[in-house]
Amino acid sequence: MSLGALRPSPLVEQATDHLREQITGGAWPVGTKLPGETALAKSLGVGRSTVREALRALAGAGLVRSRQGSGVFVIATRPRQDWSTQLRQAAVADVYEVRMLVEVEAARLAARRRTDEDIAVLQEALAGRRAAAHAGDAEFVGADIALHAGVVDAAHNPVLTGLFTEFVPVLQQGLLDLVELLGLRADPEYGDESHAAMVDAVVRGDADAAARELRDELTRTLALLNSL
Known part of the structure; x- marks a missing residue:
């Protein structure tokens, strides 16, 4: 041949x-x-x-x-896909289901392990999310993800941090689409109360409350994704 x-x-x-x-x-x-x-x-x-x-x-x-x-x-006629490729090709709702598993446990660990530095980062990230409420969609989504990343980082588990980092590109695009399609920015305070409650629970060291607040927040977003 x-x-x-x-x-x-x-x-x-x-x-x-x-x-x-x-x-x-x-x-x-x-x-x-x-x-x-x-x-x-x-x-x-x-x-x-x-x-x-x-x-x-x-x-x-x-x-x-x-x-x-x-x-x-x-041994195969189709190339094996790496993790990043699989995530890029996955449905956002599927990624969100896995995100819930990762982040809810991260929030629980963060409440137990957060340091004074972590608390400062979370409070700054929450303030950043609030400030971005009146900015463009991209800035708001970026600030939202930064807050969630702060919670994951406060868990002090490099594997959880690595997983979340892999999710970020897919999440960013999915959230931008969600904000645009559903007009969520009509309410600039959207999600502020739940995010503030999550941060407060982590700061107080209440692991169950931190996990519950984050689970409820992500469940609401997942429901919106499934409604599209």
């Missing part, structure tokens, strides 16, 4: 793309043993080192696997 000679640069990326197309296009079904490095290099018009790097990239995408002494075999 001739795959077509490649342009000089960037060779590894081009080789990877050509081989991926063969796999995802069905030319090499699952279980197929790929031609050897020498044969692939000759067909593609590149060196063996370039082929080796391309195969490594395909292995990283979950498409092929090397079996020592046997060769390289196709």
Whole structure:
């Protein structure tokens, strides 16, 4: 099978793309043993080192696997998606359901673990959200997310912080759409009371109240998302 000679640069990326197309296009079904490095290099018009790097990239995408002494075999015809890609493609409501699980527990932990510095950050973030109530949609959504991020950070759990950070791009766009579609900014004080109650619960160290306030707030937003 001739795959077509490649342009000089960037060779590894081009080789990877050509081989991926063969796999995802069905030319090499699952279980197929790929031609050897020498044969692939000759067909593609590149060196063996370039082929080796391309195969490594395909292995990283979950498409092929090397079996020592046997060769390289196709194990899937669709690339494995990383976590960030899955989040970008997920429905906002689905992301919100997972967000609730993460943030509600984060709020509970924050109430138990918050430091004086965390309290100052939360109070400043709440003031920032209030100040942004009369600004543009993007500024308001950014201030809202910053407050929630402050609660997650106060939990002092790097895994929770990492998960929330992954959610932020999807949440930001979803909230912007929600604000615009439902005209939530008609009330500049929207959500202020519930957010203030959440911050107060964290500051007081009331874990149950902090979790409850945040759960109720996110549940209301999720209901709005599901109504679209």
